[in-house]
Amino acid sequence: MRYKTVTAAALALAATLSLSACGTGGEPAGADGSVADVSAPAEDKAATVLDRPFEKPDLVLTDTTGKPYDLRERTKGKPTLIYFGYTHCPDVCPLTMSNIAVARKQLPKADQDRLQVVFVTTDPERDTAAELAKWLPAAGDPSFVGLTGDFPTIQAGARQLGIGIEPSTEEQDGKIVSMHGTQVVAFSPKTDQGYVLYSEDTTPDDFAEDLPKIVKGENP
Amino acid sequence: MNRRTTSALAAALALAAGLGLAGCSASAPELKVDGAFMPQPVGDMAGGFLTVVNTGGTADRLTSVTSSLSDDVELHESKDGKMRQVTSLAVPADGELKLARGGDHLMFLDIKKQPKQGEEVDVELHFEKSEPISVRLPVKERTHNPDHR
Numbered sequence: 001m002r003y004k005t006v007t008a009a010a011l012a013l014a015a016t017l018s019l020s021a022c023g024t025g026g027e028p029a030g031a032d033g034s035v036a037d038v039s040a041p042a043e044d045k046a047a048t049v050l051d052r053p054f055e056k057p058d059l060v061l062t063d064t065t066g067k068p069y070d071l072r073e074r075t076k077g078k079p080t081l082i083y084f085g086y087t088h089c090p091d092v093c094p095l096t097m098s099n100i101a102v103a104r105k106q107l108p109k110a111d112q113d114r115l116q117v118v119f120v121t122t123d124p125e126r127d128t129a130a131e132l133a134k135w136l137p138a139a140g141d142p143s144f145v146g147l148t149g150d151f152p153t154i155q156a157g158a159r160q161l162g163i164g165i166e167p168s169t170e171e172q173d174g175k176i177v178s179m180h181g182t183q184v185v186a187f188s189p190k191t192d193q194g195y196v197l198y199s200e201d202t203t204p205d206d207f208a209e210d211l212p213k214i215v216k217g218e219n220p
Numbered sequence: 221m222n223r224r225t226t227s228a229l230a231a232a233l234a235l236a237a238g239l240g241l242a243g244c245s246a247s248a249p250e251l252k253v254d255g256a257f258m259p260q261p262v263g264d265m266a267g268g269f270l271t272v273v274n275t276g277g278t279a280d281r282l283t284s285v286t287s288s289l290s291d292d293v294e295l296h297e298s299k300d301g302k303m304r305q306v307t308s309l310a311v312p313a314d315g316e317l318k319l320a321r322g323g324d325h326l327m328f329l330d331i332k333k334q335p336k337q338g339e340e341v342d343v344e345l346h347f348e349k350s351e352p353i354s355v356r357l358p359v360k361e362r363t364h365n366p367d368h369r
Contacts, residue, residue, distance in 0.1 A: 087262075087263060088265065089303075090261075090265050090266060090267035090296075090325065090327045090328075091259075091267040091298070091303075091321060091322065091325050092298070092301075092321070092322055094259070094262045094362055095259065095321060095322075095362065095363065095365070098361075098362035098363045099363050102363055134263070135262060135263055138262045138263065139262040139263075139362070165301070171305075175305060177302065177303070177304060178302075179300075179301040179302040180301045181301060182300065182301045200322050201322065201368075203363075203365065203368040204363050205368075
């Protein structure tokens with residue numbers, strides 16, 4: 001992302017340079033808005049609103065209390081954020097959960113209660129219900145839902161949201177390598193469809209800005 | 221003839237050595253550590269982030285990290301949602317090794333205590349060529365990310 005930004009900046013610079021080179025004696029470059037087009041990088045926005053939203057996956061998994069949790073039934077008509085990650089993850093997974101937790105606290109109380117934040121483990125072998133119950137309140141918030149189950153079910157659910165995850169693998173030295181999804185998917189309370197994606201680069205401020213709209217099912 | 225060749229060779233060698241030495245002292249890796257921090261950990265592991273700036277003309281490699289917080293500090297490369305332990309990370313000549321959120325990082329396993337925000341964690345960075353560097357990582361909030369300001 002850093003690299004991309006630099007590239008974008010370089011491209012923008014190059015564009016500006018070539019534009020000003022072409023524009024000798026003419027109007028200042030950008031008078032027609034062409035420079036503005038180049039330097040308005042759409043990727044700077046944290047949210048990607050999907051043209052074709054995702055159906056909510058038909059997932060029944062186990063929550064942190066060890067009871068079955070039917071995703072469609074439990075989150076029906078509620079604004080919902082879903083993330084696939086694992087607890088033996090020192091950086092991105094707790095960061096993502098913390099970012100959402102910080103932003104959620106800025107919502108009015110009623111909206112906080114409506115917003116469902118669902119963390120689905122990609123490493124169910126290590127992430128038991130008990131492990132998730134320990135980790136999730138610390139990494140995110142006690143209100144967050146943590147789900148575990150058998151890997152093929154989780155993988156199929158992720159795939160329905162365009163998120164590719166592979167099972168954890170054991171390296172030769174016995175270390176276990178797991179992977180997390182790279183996106184948070186937001187579901188609208190109006191349509192129950194996943195209509196916005198958030199990348200790993202999304203900041204607490206980005207979430208804080210968008211969540212008031214997400215809880216209403218509006219485009220951020 | 222033989223002698224002349226030898227002395228010419230010796231001179232050439234001396235010159236080369238001189239150049240080599242001069243080149244060497246001018247371009248040895250010169251490392252400085254910047255922007256180090258540790259987000260307050262969750263559970264029994266922690267991540268660490270910092271930038272190693274190399275103003276020298278020679279590349280170096282970060283080969284290991286020790287800390288009183290953990291007996292097992294790993295170097296991790298992160299790509300496409302997967303992180304993998306690596307044996308070393310490159311510090312390019314006149315460049316930097318940037319360990320940043322979402323990217324490459326230090327991973328502290330089985331941490332011996334839970335450092336809290338405001339505390340500091342000591343680490344020692346070991347390099348292939350340069351002398352070890354001691355750094356203190358201030359513990360920051362979990363969402364801390366200096367790249368997003």
